Amino acid sequence: MATPSRIVFILHGRHRPQGLPEHLLAPLRADFDVDVLMTSSADSATRYAREAALSGARWVVAVGGDGTVHEVVNGLMSVPEAARRDVALAVLPTGTGNDFVRSLGSGDSLAGLIGLMAADQVHALDLIRVTLANGSVRWCNNIGSIGITSDIVRRVKAMPARLPASLAFYSAVTTALLRWQPQPMRLTLDGELIEGRFTCVSAANGRFFGSGLGIAPEARLDDGLMEVVLIDNAGSLDFIRLLPQLRQAQRLADPRVRYLRGRVLQVAGEPARCPLELDGELAGHAPVRFELVPGALRCLRRLPG
Secondary structure, eight states: OOOOEEEEEEEOTTTOTTOOOHHHHHHHHTTEEEEEEEOOSTTHHHHHHHHHHHTTOSEEEEEESHHHHHHHHHHHTTSOHHHHSSOEEEEEEOSSOOHHHHHHOOOSSHHHHHHHHHTTOEEEEEEEEEEOTTSOEEEESSEEEEEHHHHHHHHHHHSOTTSOHHHHHHHHHHHHHHHOOOEEEEEEETTEEEEEEEEEEEEESSSOBTTTBOSOTTOOTTSSOEEEEEEESOOHHHHHHHHHHHTTTOOOOOTTEEEEEESEEEEEEOGGGOEEEETTEEEEESSEEEEEEEEEEEEEOOOOO
């Protein structure tokens, strides 16, 4: 008798302390070996995803927000390529931002995921390999950025945990807008030098960050290129004026906003003034190298059209 395929659900322990309801899992148990793992520390999801891939799991489902997905992706990418050939990432969004899943198109229900699994809707997903200033490597599935957005993330992380997520976010946005100044940076995109003072530099695989801001309207998760978005020397009031347009995920008709495409982006700047965030998580500072890796990970998703 064949061994059932294994599905591993990795849940953010603080956001989903009760786990997943059994009536939702029951349809899977007849055909799959189902494990539900709860995170208990910052690296739990990464460790669980790595162990799941090495043990031959067919599906690894990240249940949470963008941070949980980021950790699971890094766990899957930490194993040898041969161990990733039969495993696929799936995402069940339960976080506050859920920006990555807006581009992914996998829906927001377990029933929807089960339908995609039954139809074997697995497709190759591009990822961004990020080499940090200390030489270590992280993987970015959505967007990496340097500038006011990473300053906002830094401020959110410093807020007391008892504050509601929405209050912490908008408080951090307000403070950053009042205090952030464009920073001088030196960029190299596929060998072309770009210098200036930037409010934000984004290397995008997905289209959205910051709870629904469509910073990279033409980014695609499977086209083999990053969309690089530069916001030049825009002050706080200028950035505030751009926010409503960013929510529409359309190109901004503003000379200070540039949309470029490429495979490799290197960013240099003063480390203390150029913090880095990846998928909404703090990850160090400049200098940093972003490299788009086509088809790096198998992923459950419904392609448009």
